[in-house]
Each structure stands twice: as C-alpha cells, then as structure tokens.
Amino acid sequence: MNLEQKIQSHGGALNMLRASNDRTVIFPGIPTEFTNWRDEQRAWHHGVVLFEQSFHMTELHIRGADGLAFVSQFATNDLSNLEPMRAKQLVMVDPSGHLISDAIIFGESADFLRVVGPPTASNWLQFNAEQSDLPIEVTRNENMIVPRESRDVFRFQLQGPHALDLMRAVVDDGLPEIKFFRIGEFKVA
Structure with a gap:
C-alpha cells in the first residue's frame, strides 16, 4: 500500500495521523x-x-564554491536562489525518489552552507560528499547529546x-x- 492509498483508507491525512500507533520521539x-x-x-x-x-539538531558545514551545486543534486526543491544571509527548507531524496530527510539550509556566505536538522540529513550529505570528486569540505557539529570540545553557533x-x-x-x-x-x-x- 502506498501513502496515497493509506491516506484514502483512513478517510484523509488527519484521520490517518490520529489513528497512528507511532509514539512521540523522546530525545535523550x-x-x-x-x-x-x-x-x-x-x-x-x-x-x-x-x-x-541546539539540543536535538545536527549541523553539517559545507565549504567550497561547489557546495550549493553538490546539495542541489539531492534536493527536491530549487535552491538556485539561496544566497548569503538566507535560508531555505531542504527536502532530500535518494536517486529512486525515496525521502531521506528534510532540514534547513543556511547560506552563510558564497562558499559556506550550514545544514541544520536531524542526523539523517547530515549523514546523507556527508556520505555523498565523501564519495564526490567536488572540491568541497564537510564538517559536523553534532547535537548537544554528543559530547564535543566546542560549538560555533547555538x-x-x-x-x-x-x-x-x-x-x-x-x-x-x-x-x-x-x-x-x-x-x-x-x-x-
């Protein structure tokens, strides 16, 4: 059963969500x-x-002139007008169109992007960056649950x-x- 069929079988998205047995996610x-x-x-x-x-969101820092072109390969939405001092919703899918994650992408400068969201967003982009030949550098700021030396932004x-x-x-x-x-x-x- 696909998502559309599941929604229809419940008489709408709201009814489907209300009938869900999923539990609230508690962040440790x-x-x-x-x-x-x-x-x-x-x-x-x-x-x-x-x-x-800052507690529950992981940050991935992407540095390099090709950073936006790199992220755009995985985005379902158009990032072409992302400029410094702007942000956009980022929805990422795999090559088959399956949802990977969503996050917020911040244009910090022409060659520095900050992706903030669940670890799955950072994991996907970091994995693909490590496989890429593009001249980009990725670093992470884990969420507050993971001990670390310092953080540049809260x-x-x-x-x-x-x-x-x-x-x-x-x-x-x-x-x-x-x-x-x-x-x-x-x-x-």
Missing part, C-alpha cells in the same frame, strides 16, 4: 518539560517561551505574542528588519 538528555506542560503552553500562547534548538527561538516586544527591549540599536527565511545580525545587550 532533553527534558520533556521544564516547569509543567500547562505553564509552558500558556507562555507559548499568551507570553514568551524560549526554545533551545540556536534559540523565542515564540509567543510578546516575543518581538521582548527582543526589542534587549537588543542594542534596534532590531533589523528580517524577512521570512532571512538571517540578520544584532547584539543582545
């Missing part, structure tokens, strides 16, 4: 809640919540109706205008 070393579920949901909907995104997310007000209050010289899937720089006081 990451608490499922920090205070309690009710308070965290309330903050998310009525205040501000701070998410630490990812945090503020969310909630008062997140922007909080950010305005804690940055020097105001917030830059950052459009969808763009990157901006500012200093937190």
